[in-house]
Amino acid sequence: MASPLYPSVLNNPLSSIVVTRDEFNAFHTIDRTLFSRLVFNLNRDVDQSFLAMCFLLFLEQSSYARDIIAYLVSLPNAFVDAVANEIGVCINLLYNVEFASTFFAADNDDNSMIPLLLRITGGKFTLRLINQQRKNFCAGVTKSWTDVCTRAFSDLCETAHRINREKQLALEREKFIEDMKKLRLSLQQEKSNRLSVQQVKIASPPPPRPHPPVEDETEKALREKETMEVKEKEGVLAADDRTVFLTFSKGYPISEAEVRVYFTRRFGEVIEAVEMQEVEANEQPLFAKMVMKLQCASMMDEIVSARFRNKFTIDGKHVWARKYVRKNPYPASSSTHF
Template sequence: MAYSSSLFPSPFFSTDSSLFEVEVTRDEFHSFHKIDRDLFTRLVFVLKRDMNQSSQVIAFLLVVEQLGFARNLVACLVSSQDMLIDAVANEVGVCLSILYNQNYSSFVLLNHNNNDEVVIPFLKGVTNSNLTLSYIIQYRDTILVRVTKNLNDVCNRAFDDIYEKGYKEQRLALERAKVIEEMKKIRLGAPQQTPTRFSVQHQTPSWRNVQQQIPRRSNVQQRTSIRSSVRRSTPLNVSAPQEWVPSPAVEEKAKASVTETKGADNKEDEEEVTPADDRTVFLTFSKGYPISESEVRVHFTRKFGEVIESIVMQEVQENEQPLFARMVLKMEYASKIEEIVTPMNKNKFTIDGKHVCVRKFFPDPSSSHV
């Protein structure tokens, strides 16, 4: 695949544009934007950020470079640690929300008193305090036009193969989530008790029970069987093997072993179980930006792994949008809740360009959240 790019007209040659078109191959275009591709790849596959929002982040960073606020900003971020890249991407997400939603800019100014040190400290640092929230709001239309142009002219062309790989992984994650949901439905439809070592031991007969269940043969039958086996396989002057009977000491040791195992199983059964409320995350969504349950599940599964036990969305009418939900983590991943909500007990994620605020769930006995 080749891309066409018109050269600037020269005073020494004809200005016919058809004579000054050069073909740029797909590989050459990818090579030219290698740094942009590297940063985009880290955002999507390492930091597990949304693909569409990540391409918008790159487009915005290119605008910052083009306006002269920070030269080689993308190259500097590529050589930085993942934590810094994630923090800058979060700040760019706030700037993009201001660009795409005029009401959001009022929300930011109202809640943070236009404090750039709180909202965009890293962007302010890399631009020597020249890029501010006031500047973004003042030149909102101009910046938005530049971001859109970078998306169309650079990102969509430079990241085409990365998009394909990302969408493939996204489809696999969705399919995996659907299969897990179907498995849960089957399990709920046909409940079965999960066997423990304790229950298995009660169901498995001991060696003494097995001996009692096998009918003893008469002495004549035993002697006949021994003679036939001796004739077939035992040489002369070698006696047939005698039946082994455990000694009282062996019996006592076996009983002690069973008792010890029972005690260990009882101890496991008595272990403290983390209540569902203590491993539940409360999510709130922005009005006018609907998010489905599957989008939430795919995003958090890609970012934190198979940690979700269930998601309960707000019950609304068919034409209404859920504004909040509860996400319950699996018992073995209860500790992940600290990573999701952070020690500040609040965090913000971007799912397909839509903001989701999360915090730890605290049940209210007087009302129901969902």
């Protein structure tokens, strides 16, 4: 049976009609409009907004909220932002069983947590419904993810990630310039203090001794930074220093292929190798090492974030990323630990 999300011809493998990317995007214009507002107008997280759209498409398909996306597009940004926050509560409840048990133990109710969604759906959609039909909801969100969102929003995701990278680089440049200004002021102050002391101790100062100008110190810092970048390009940077350590939630298995596809879609061709935890055939890997390509080592900070720990959502499953640190500095005498 054809999906109600788009015409049957799109789902019929025997059809001779080929749907182009432009035609597919045109069919999902309203969905792309709402996703663009979440990411570009409201500056919400790209991955969270992607998952929110999957959730909304499932609500439409399952008749809990017919035409909810078109309805949200017609409303002001403040209302859309508030609804997106309520969807975040629903997604957290759906994929985090521990949060769900704590949530209902605290006697939280729908009127206080999702009042807007409750009103939009006429009371048909509730948080307890998510908890009771968790399996159906997860399957529905995953179907929206694979059938629609991955294709309809891929170009928008790439644009958003590129803009975020450009913003991050701009912030890093501003910080570097500010640090150089502080260094220059510090050197000027030090020189001024030194001259003041010499004037007090020496009535007739000797001929001035050559002192490197402030500009030389700034150039030195720039040369050191350039030297470090050259060393990285020449292969001096060890593999451990460009390795990301990934941890997975127990009960939500993730494959190496899912890791590679997600991070390649998100950051480009940056992966040199992925080493999953070695487990028995019936067990789930709980962690992995992802080695960045040498020329992409500078993107480590973007992946692990300024806090050196970042969270991603791969196919609805949470993944934590941090910089890999070798626990045993002598691998020749013992095995490597994650």
